[in-house]
Amino acid sequence: MSWGILAPDTLISLRRQQNLGLASAVRHFNDCSVPGLGGMWFPMPILWSVLAVSIAEELRVPALPVGNAIEALMMRQATEERLADRRVRGIRKMQGLEDWSFKNLKRRGTYVVQPIRMAMVQPLVALGFVRGSRYGAFTIHTAGAQMLNLPVMANYRRILGAWAHGGDPHGLKKMREDLSPNAAVPPEVRKLILARLIGGDDPSTSRRRSLVALGTGPSASQLDAVEPLSGITPDHWTDLRAGAAFMDLRNAALAVLYRLEHRLLELRDANAAAVLSVDEASNLAGEPLAALRQYARQQGDRIDARAEATSRKFLSEVRDLSIPQLLQKLAEREGTVIRWRDGRIGLGPAANEMSASGESEPVKDAEFAPQLFRLYNLHCVATELNGRVNPGCQDSADEEPA
Known part of the structure; x- marks a missing residue:
């Protein structure tokens, strides 16, 4: 989420905006997986x-x-x-x-x-x-x-x-x-929020209720299966599988950019020109590029099954563009840490910025697919609303922000 910033003490790391132009797809899959939850994980x-x-x-x-x-x-x-x-x-x-x-x-x-x-x-x-x-x-x-x-x-x-x-x-x-x-939270208030979260009959509430009824999951490995878990509708399962696959594809693309950023920062620190030709970038990022292409080939059908326009366009770029074209497209999509300029790849304004911590998210649990953080968040808030200890609060914060 982007917010207006006026003063230095309110600076939010630009690296959080490193979304490759895919923010609409990220929102789509989060809302399809756990509708209406936003970043809430405690009530x-x-x-x-x-x-x-x-x-x-x-x-x-x-x-x-x-x-x-x-x-x-x-x-x-x-x-x-x-x-x-x-x-x-x-x-x-x-x-x-x-x-x-x-x-x-x-x-x-x-x-x-x-x-x-x-x-x-x-x-x-x-x-x-x-x-x-x-x-x-x-x-x-x-x-x-x-x-x-x-x-x-x-x-x-x-x-x-x-x-x-x-x-x-x-x-x-x-x-x-x-x-x-x-x-x-006072018991009568807990009951009201829980009723609003899982008590209705509209499609969004039904999806949240079916996930809460699972107890745990779905995990990343469970989402590899074509058949849905008990209680999850086929359409919901398709959305969950597509969302997890899309997030993994995006992360694989970011791994390519991280490799390039690391080398460009080395060049800058050595007082050399912090730019790479396409050929240099292709050789440098050969391993993560191969992994990105392989993932697109192996899991692309899961993304295609949802027919969401932004994610499918990105998938087609990864699968179909030549390596030089793909590197240019990734750099153009990124723009904050890595950017394309004058036919070469260079550093963007947020290069070497620290990533902001996931302040709205508790620590993940392996029983919930990490690509879709709302799955675990829903489990946390529903557990607390049912009068039990919120599992997301059991680990103390490593570093309290601001």
């Missing part, structure tokens, strides 16, 4: 956002800064205790912060660059909690109103509303503890 941010949108409506302001302020407030207890938890943001960013007022927390730059609420846009809409297409313009919808009418949420809404109006209401500290990122 508490749904509560924060519903409260934020409700307060934004009352204040008649955009929901985005309100959402940031409320999320930052809920991180306070966790950050003060310096909890090593994948759900916690802002330990470094908010260290030493003394002004925890709504007015201060909603200012740009007070909280982290990539708040968790960014991953909530799709599930908030898909599960019926809000209306709208942009977080800043959200309004409360049916399920959101149901949530706010629950007695426990009505109390949280009252306290937060008073805080947003500049007060320091009684019960604010207890509410922060109740709604901190590592706290348990």
